[in-house]
Amino acid sequence: MTRCRLCGSTALESVVDLGATPPCESFLSAERLDAPEPTYPLHLRVCTDCWLAQIPPLITPEETFSEYAYFSSYSSSWVEHARVFVEDAAARLGLGEDSFVVEVASNDGYLLRHVVDRGVRCLGVEPSVNVGAAAREAGVPTHTAFLSPETGAEVRAEHGPADLVVANNVYAHIPDVIGFTKGLRALVADDGWVSIEVQHLLTLIEENQYDTIYHEHFQYYTVASAIRALASGGLTLVDVELLPTHGGSLRLWARPDEAAGEPSRRVSDVLAREKAAGLQELSGYTEFSARVAKVRRDLLRFLVEAAEEGKTVVGYGAPGKGNTLLNHCGIRPDLLAYTVDRNPYKHGRYTPGTRIPILPPERIAADRPDYVLVLPWNLRAELTEQLAYVHEWGGRLVFPIPELSIVEVER
Structure with a gap:
């Protein structure tokens, strides 16, 4: 890796080198046990200009997600987490029969099934053929595709702009963070909302959660780096929630720049906490x-x-x-x-x-x-x-x- 994928800087410093491993979801059948197994370096670095932590894009999303082994619905607590989110988001944003919700990386419909149950029109955008099929079987409309600016524009042209775009546990999974963010902007209405859940780099480091570093996760966010990433696609962070999921996650609430307004006090509070932990200087990463x-x-x-x-x-x-x-x-x-x-x-x-x-x-x-x-x-x-x-x-x-x-x- 020679350049930061967000800001283009060459000022990348090592955080931890985990050697070389196979892609984490490439489970082996018995027939493959005697076949060669590719491994790839797993070395986390941080950009000292924009403070985005990242690994090299040595595998493509297509290699990982076209056929995927992870089905969200097998975790009952995760399904309940999604139900509570839908209930709270509906109340917060006033979602009703005339609303439209899109979830990117919607997996097997674990979240959107709660939107369906509320009678709200929705669509999942899911790249994995097998889990997308499971979602459709469960009654969740699902479009099989990777999100890009072009995909976002196509979905918007066919279905209309979304009042809410949800992107849970996917913002770390895409190497083209700028193109993906532009795709989110293409999906959302000019006065709509984007909600993103992603693991918080602060808790990853504080709690030794290094096993969440793997080739599917191309980058690792603080609120500070997320603000910069969102801005690359025309979105402004307006609120943040700290969640216990995945050992400590961020729920980022963003809006198109023109509708954003001033960010909440919670944004400045988390930024201050990150700064106190040294995550905007190398000292926060050295140990x-x-x-x-x-x-x-x-x-x-x-x-x-x-x-x-x-x-x-x-x-x-x-x-x-x-x-x-x-x-x-x-x-x-x-x-x-x-x-x-x-x-x-x-x-x-x-x-x-x-x-x-x-x-x-x-x-x-x-x-x-x-x-x-x-x-x-x-x-x-x-x-x-x-x-x-x-x-x-x-x-x-x-x-x-x-x-x-x-x-x-x-x-």
């Missing part, structure tokens, strides 16, 4: 790499000691972030026998790079392992409740991030 290394050492020490004591350790979940962790730590089936996942699409497959089998969740109760390593640690409350049954045989849960935590669960 992150050492803290990442400690996460790796602590987890490996635990797994090796468990193996030497004859204890069994299995995983719960096969999220993309888990594959960054597994590959960076060099964890193989000798230390983690298998992992399980609620998504049937992943059953019978293997984690990329580390080749750990992925099985149905019922396998845990059948095998009664001593420890369950929870890879989607961001769903800690939900999964602690789901996995309470491991208490029956004295099993314990292990959370690797922000620091190693071994938990005895109670029913």
Whole structure:
């Protein structure tokens, strides 16, 4: 990487180098286990001119999202998060029968189904053929396409301008951040709203959430860098909410420049917090790499000691972030026998790079392992409740991030 993808600067400084890993959602079938597996460098840098943290665009969105393994609806807490958002947005913006809502990267309709239920006209714009088909089967109108300025203009010409454009957990996933932002502007009405949820770089660094660095995530935002990114497409940030999702996320409320008005007090408050954390100077990034290394050492020490004591350790979940962790730590089936996942699409497959089998969740109760390593640690409350049954045989849960935590669960 030689230039910042947002401002074009060459002033890029290393934040953390995680080596080389396969794309995190390229789960392997049994037939592919003896085939070569490509890996790509995973090196996070920050631009010291606009402070956008970023990795090189070594894979394309088309490689990742044309056929996608992630279905949002398998997380009940995430579906509930979407329901509450739709309810609140409808009240905040006065959405009704005459309104039009577009969600970009709408996945399997996990969010827009709540819009459909309210009788509000809507459309999903989803690049993945397989999850888009699932959305249509669930009654959510879905257009299969990647968002660009041209796609946005085409959707607007056919369906009209959107009163609300939602872009949750996608703003980090596109290397052409300027073109994507212009696409959002093309979709939204001149007096409309854009709502974006994206992981907050502040909590990523403060809470050692380095496993959310992977090739699908091309950039990592603060409010300061998000303001600059939105401005590249003619949008102004007017409000921000701090969310607990994904370990700490931003909900950015933006409007077309001409309708924006003054930003809320919350915008200036978060900007001040980011500045106090040193995220507008190199000092805020220099110790992150050492803290990442400690996460790796602590987890490996635990797994090796468990193996030497004859204890069994299995995983719960096969999220993309888990594959960054597994590959960076060099964890193989000798230390983690298998992992399980609620998504049937992943059953019978293997984690990329580390080749750990992925099985149905019922396998845990059948095998009664001593420890369950929870890879989607961001769903800690939900999964602690789901996995309470491991208490029956004295099993314990292990959370690797922000620091190693071994938990005895109670029913």
